[in-house]
Amino acid sequence: MTSEAKPRVLLVGIGPTTRDALEALAERFDVVALVRPGDDDTTAYAGKLGVPVEPGTRVADIEALVERLAPEAVVVSSYDRILPDRLLSRCPFVNVHYSPLPRGRGRANVNWAIVNGDAETAISVHTMAPGLDAGGILHQESVPIGPRDTVTDLYDRLNGRQRAVLADAVARRLAGDEGDPQDHSLATYGCTRLPEDGEIAWSAPTAVTDRLIRALTPPYPGAFTHLGLETLRILRAEPAPDAPDYTGRVPGRVVLVDRTGAGWVDVLTGDGVLRVHEVAVGDGESAAVPAASVIRSVKTTLGLRTADLLRLLRAAPTREDG
Template sequence: MRIVFFGYGELGATVLRGIAPHHEVLLVLTHRAEFSGLGEPDVELAAAELGLPVRYSATAREPDLHEQLRDLAPELIVSTNWRTRVPAEVLRIPERGAVNTHDALLPAYAGFGAVNWAIRNGEEETGLTVHYMAEELDTGPVITQARVKIGPHDTAGQILERLLAEYVPVTLEALERVAEGHRGEPQPPEGASFYHRIGVEDTRIDWRDSATTICNLVRGQSDPFVNAWTTHRGFRLWVKAATRPTRAHGGTPGRIVKADYGGVVVASGGPGDGDDRGVVLLQVSTETGPPVRAIDYFTTFGEYLH
């Protein structure tokens, strides 16, 4: 099919490289590398390697871009990790519409940070959904999906790697279905949810939470994402890895209790959390230093994390 590709970052580049040998890519639309401070030139680099024309846009709202798209007359727009809402008038230009590959099992986890939120919420499964694009973000009919299990200790970085391996196969399968005239299945209202973008303030540890909630936050915000954090002696401390102790450690939430279990135990939760109290910090880093073992970083106990 004759395609215009919208994408950004590693995810976008992965899909572009995967579909280019099988379809005629007329134009690659991407954001500038410095878009929103993300600094990801992956799509423009992939397009250069493939010898494909590139255009930059933040919002795809430029009238001359719309005119260019109409002149190109694509059969389909394919989107992966495009970071802004695509205008409705753009979605109507291609003969077969526009499709997007989203990193969740829609209708759940529409929006942003789906991998992170799924792990933070303790989900046991996530995946990818290729769907037709509608005016409302991530709500169009579903063409196909791929599923990935989430283990109890899996991190967001690990799940991202597994999803990356599925992006090209599931997108190519969806494009075959589109070419055959498949119009997708409407998303049911049951189980539908939308999540906002994750900022630094959304990853701060609340030591009043249960051990499971805190550990899910830490693994859900593992590298390469914004890490979970707390403050120690008034300075931000990133928590890179943590686990639960084999018995509850209660008391005042945030108190640094002792060195044990290969790390440093911090009290968390409240009486209502029962055995689900206490977190073992395994690896931390300051804002200016490299990751270090928690037992090497903390030299005194009885202080508090906030």
């Protein structure tokens, strides 16, 4: 007597949710390939499972894979392109989306949830259909956002729920269920976020700046400002407790540098004081250091100002200089 063959699925994922999707699917399905570029923990895990990794992420690459492998379903978890109707008609497609659809269609949903100060988000597993995140809901549940949660914390919580529910949702789709229709009149959308969108505007309220910093923790590069002409990434901060009321304020001005060893720095915002704990200098992978090891004076103003730009222009060589 032979055991029944597992349904064959293709997994597409280039972001931070894919490892957990692979773990969930591998228990119930024959994952015929993982579409993911480069080498990382997720591709290494796929190798341990014996799942082939396909690095081509263009729509044409995925179309060719569907043609060659003929999976019974395609599961998408973290992919940044819209798949055409001609491809979606080839077999069932299921997508994992971290927002309470129909609210939060589009991009950067987990970041936007923290940036906007939402009290909760959701995991929505849905059938892929023509239109942006418009297909029927196969599974949806709310996930709370705590007052000090970072995007790292929220991804951990959402990924944990994905591990728990994804396989059942895919099985539901393979059984012919297209999910519960969305009410498209309630749809809202999030636009793409770019790295430069992480620049801190110190004139914004403290709560807004605090949320931006928490929304760009790993796997994102971090919110940033400038210390003179150097890029300074703000990795950990919080509203300063029991801060004085500054009726004279220059947003971005440092007003207190801790000398006791904790290493924090207090910085004025548009309406209060932000306590900066950890920073990193530069755009790359430099290590986190206490803010006071880099920002040492209350005469410092964070943010790229007109005076900094003029100094840069004056120092630039002229044509006469060669």
